[in-house]
Amino acid sequence: MKKILNHPDDFVDESISGILLAHSNFLTPVEGEPRAIIRKDAPVQGKVAIATGGGYGHLPVFLGYVGEGMADGVSVGNVFTSPSADAMFEVTKAIDGGAGVLYLYGNYFGDKMNFDYAAELAADEGIRVETVRVSDDVASAPFESKDKRRGVAGLFFVYKIAGACAEAGASLDEVKRVAEQALESVRTMGVGLAPCIIPASGKPTFEIGADEVELGIGIHGEPGIQKQQLATANEIIAQLLEHLVSDLNVKSGDEVCVLVNGTGSTPLEELYIAYKEVHEWLAKKGIQIYRPFVGEYATSLEMAGLSLSLLKMNDSLKPFMDAPARTPFIRL
Amino acid sequence: MKKILNHPDDFVDESISGILLAHSNFLTPVEGEPRAIIRKDAPVQGKVAIATGGGYGHLPVFLGYVGEGMADGVSVGNVFTSPSADAMFEVTKAIDGGAGVLYLYGNYFGDKMNFDYAAELAADEGIRVETVRVSDDVASAPFESKDKRRGVAGLFFVYKIAGACAEAGASLDEVKRVAEQALESVRTMGVGLAPCIIPASGKPTFEIGADEVELGIGIHGEPGIQKQQLATANEIIAQLLEHLVSDLNVKSGDEVCVLVNGTGSTPLEELYIAYKEVHEWLAKKGIQIYRPFVGEYATSLEMAGLSLSLLKMNDSLKPFMDAPARTPFIRL
Amino acid sequence: MLEIISALQEMSQTLKEEFNRLDGTQGDGDLGVTVELVTKAIHEAASEASDVQSWMKQSGVLVRKQAPSTMGVLLSFALSAAAKSLVDKDVTSLNTWIDVQLAMIEEIKKRGGANLGDRTVLDAFIPASEAFRAAVGAGSTVQAALQRATKSALNGAEATKNLVPKTGRASWVGERAIGEMDGGAWLCYKVYDTIYRIF
Amino acid sequence: MLEIISALQEMSQTLKEEFNRLDGTQGDGDLGVTVELVTKAIHEAASEASDVQSWMKQSGVLVRKQAPSTMGVLLSFALSAAAKSLVDKDVTSLNTWIDVQLAMIEEIKKRGGANLGDRTVLDAFIPASEAFRAAVGAGSTVQAALQRATKSALNGAEATKNLVPKTGRASWVGERAIGEMDGGAWLCYKVYDTIYRIF
Ligand SMILES: Nc1ncnc2c1ncn2[C@@H]1O[C@H](COP(=O)(O)OP(=O)(O)O)[C@@H](O)[C@H]1O
Ligand SMILES: Nc1ncnc2c1ncn2[C@@H]1O[C@H](COP(=O)(O)OP(=O)(O)O)[C@@H](O)[C@H]1O
Ligand SMILES: [Mg+2]
Ligand SMILES: [Mg+2]
């Protein structure tokens, strides 16, 4: 394992500490709970607060989405492991500005149990909490049971939309409704070329042949639909798009936002080759691109690969997509 | 070689094509010269234009720095190879707004010869050109011959300062003077953990043992000061900082901007561990941090490692550092 | 009690890689880390507790904070439920321990929504607790009851080899999981086994 | 002429990896790619040119556009200088070719700022051109002159093994470069050798 770190056990805490030192004008930890981090200006009185959280190692997911127009607070777990309900509860108390809190996170069982328990604790304190779990990864379950799907890079779109909606002063019910609408409209599928190494284990998260890729991989290296031979960018993107477009029922004349997301070590240069393929494929089908995003929006440490997300647009989502967002990691 | 691409020969052109498709509202190629790319609003009348250029594979260097408050145009070479003088000349003609053009690029012999020839061609057309070559890599030559040094991630700081100065309406001589001042004030040193693979060659750019790092590596994998055992983040950062601080003559009470730059596949999580070490080391010496930057600012495809840059601040540089910058890759 | 905790901690260290491996074939390969964190937490809880009930209560809290993965959280809930069921009970009576096991199982079912046959820890835990109850009902000693429970847990864990996961991370693997035991079920067997060896 | 170009192109393909390897020990390992692009460009130039002079002129332009690395640009300048020196000259006279070599060397020196002993292409080119001139002066045939030039180029290239690079990318490697030949110098030898074999 060749990493820039001091001791694997301190990986998460030291990394968070670096983020807080670098961005102390944006972010602050909750007193007594260093894994609970909130916007410097939280709680924003009267605004619905958005709490997120999950395992570490996915930057900018989750901590990187805390900021204006996105989330208000985050609880951070160990690498690829849920944070504790206690940290979530601390975040909840610290960000509630009186208008209630939306729990917005990726659909993983461990996180769900912890967030649900944190919501119980919050309810005891009279804080209203609603939950939206992002489950955008089409490779992880069939359409019929899509609420079982994993939450992956599509999280970005849901933060963007829900965050802008909350920033605009909507009520908790409204923010939840809009977040659910975004969730209904987003699909993601990824492809993995090489695993990452979790510092604490020192071992690759999965095994793969020199010419193989894992189609439909999850952001913790969860196996996808199949291992297959490495194909051209053109072929890989067509494969991903076929799944996404059919699952999301996008047709000629529809408008989508596109996210070509690098999972860690894939060079930007390659992501733009992929984007070119996406652009051309969609153009051929008569599908319009409302706005493209290319870069690292949800990573898995140094995993090699990319994921492709589509957000089907409608007029009600556009103002939220176009609103500014400002975190130490994301500027739109 | 496991990469998302179609054919190695098309790597650069398809990647650029993806960038132009995604960012057509910001960037446009010069008619007839697809490797010459300029700001959509170029030429900006009356503004000193900044032209840059160099080999591909370093995104956001160089193409990613074209935009408001940074550079006006770029010529793009093959991976790690200079662009042609012809492309540079096309950029020069297309961005000149009547106030002259500053050539601002990294100090490499091939680039220098091409830019110098492009300047000859420009002179023939009556366009005034001045040149500043960034040579910030302390590992590549001793202080006495520092104009021989390579240009690496410190480029970012010089673009930022010179770009803001040009945007503010300064004359060509003034922009050149300020760029040179920034160059005088910047130092960089890097450490490499794993090589990258140039698509056209299919081979790693250098060899390195499983527990070794290359101290002082260049952005094309040029060998540095020495190969050494992988140490802790704390030790590596101390080593880099000792070189930088002594070369730049930074002392207690001085103020610096810090750039912790990932070379490609190093996770952000690790870069922030490195930043924590930088922050603490500088604090101990009484050196103030004016502004930190952590992320990928100058890469070498999927090379693993990081570089550390310091920019010694003074009051005249601060307004340029604080001015906005807006490219498809950089938002400040 | 301290002896059991130490033995569990030792077990978690010895088998860490094996737990990770089993979890890795169908999940994310971190179960060994979780088990280590859980046993560390219950060890820490012991130093703050005066009796079994308060130890279990404190264990629930610390495990929740320090090992919040799926297995960790389910165990923390189960430990809290166990602590609740122990209030004012005679901890030397085997019937009390029948109730403790049932309370834990009920809580895991409630929180996790899984049941027998879903390829989880329950596939070892439920048969083990039933064997324990049956043995106590038939007048067995604690040793004999634990022995029978351990054996049933092992059988249950072995049987997960042929089960398709329905819940958690493993459900994404589906049929591909078949062939190896469920890590959580095997953990359950190892816990019974460790306790049995102490008595 | 076409025969020489084809032979050079074939040489560049056969030796690509070796050029890359030599360049890699002290530079960025792309010299083979450059040589391939250069020979492709001069091939393309040939199809657009009617005589040697116009071919060299066009080669200068195309090499500059298509192979703009250090070696490529220096060659493009050298080709342009060669074309200039050929204007109105008798291309069948060996003296003309002495001047062409000198013009190329002067241009490389002027543009690159390097000189004999700096571990560059010049360390093969200068001795080779001198040997050629001496042979022509002594009344040699073109074959004999090329043979002597080739031999001197090889000796010059071999001698770079012990030179510390002073310029270009390789200067960063310094002493570490010692032991292998300079790639550019070896290229120079291979070009002479290829041409010699045609005659
Ligand atoms: N819904 C559930 N109910 C009971 N046990 C479960 C459930 N889901 C998973 N498990 C158990 O948890 C084990 C995995 O635990 P762990 O590695 O901590 O999960 P994760 O890494 O997915 O958070 C599985 O082997 C299984 O026995
Ligand atoms: N200043 C110079 N003058 C003459 N030749 C040079 C000079 N610098 C480098 N070279 C030659 O160029 C060769 C490297 O060419 P190339 O690989 O194209 O360079 P780069 O990759 O650095 O742009 C060296 O082996 C050397 O012979
Ligand atoms: Mg886990
Ligand atoms: Mg080169």
Ligand SMILES: [Mg+2]
């Ligand atoms: Mg697991």
Ligand SMILES: [Mg+2]
């Ligand atoms: Mg080279």
